Amino acid sequence: AVIRLPRISNFTDFAVLECREEVSLRYVSKAGDFGNPDLVILPGSKNTMEDLLWLRQSGLEGKVLRHASSGKPVFGICGGYQMLGEEILDPEGVERGGTIKAMGLLPAVTVFENTKRRTRVTGRFGEVNGILKAMSGAKLDGYEIHMGLTQVRGEPFCRLESGLEDGCRQGNVLGTYLHGLFDSG
Numbered sequence: 081a082v083i084r085l086p087r088i089s090n091f092t093d094f095a096v097l098e099c100r101e102e103v104s105l106r107y108v109s110k111a112g113d114f115g116n117p118d119l120v121i122l123p124g125s126k127n128t129m130e131d132l133l134w135l136r137q138s139g140l141e142g143k144v145l146r147h148a149s150s151g152k153p154v155f156g157i158c159g160g161y162q163m164l165g166e167e168i169l170d171p172e173g174v175e176r177g178g179t180i181k182a183m184g185l186l187p188a189v190t191v192f193e194n195t196k197r198r199t200r201v202t203g204r205f206g207e208v209n210g211i212l213k214a215m216s217g218a219k220l221d222g223y224e225i226h227m228g229l230t231q232v233r234g235e236p237f238c239r240l241e242s243g244l245e246d247g248c249r250q251g252n253v254l255g256t257y258l259h260g261l262f263d264s265g
């Protein structure tokens with residue numbers, strides 16, 4: 081289940097999954113349609129703070145939190161990754177200004193900046209458990225396009241060929257800034 085945020089970005093992240101016979105992918109925009117998915121994906125957003133508030137108001141945040149607490153995987157990409165952290169700070173008013181409590185599923189804090197990061201990257205996935213276990217150690221290609229820096233106090237999601245780490249993982253919850261991860265198969 082991909083959470084269909086009002087300001088979703090980078091739909092192409094899921095195009096390859098929609099084409100796989102063994103994957104039943106659906107977009108969810110109402111708590112009543114959440115169901116019992118094997119995996120929940122929080123996608124990128126053009127306004128992370130507003131979409132996080134919408135997630136709360138719609139009842140979907142509670143559904144995602146219960147899904148994660150049951151041991152099932154939750155995967156956040158870019159803005160979805162930022163939402164999974166502890167806090168999002170916007171001191172320069174890039175989105176709406178101020179500070180917002182995030183979902184608290186990853187030990188990470190994001191601070192928005194006026195500079196947008198855009199870069200292609202390659203690297204390798206870290207250790208992944210559960211239904212995504214086959215990704216462990218696999219080569220990855222992707223790209224970053226986001227505002228802000230995330231400070232992580234946990235295990236990285238992946239290691240880039242540049243030597244830098246990206247994202248965070250904690251148990252069944254994974255987050256990354258990298259788009260296009262599923263494109264390489």
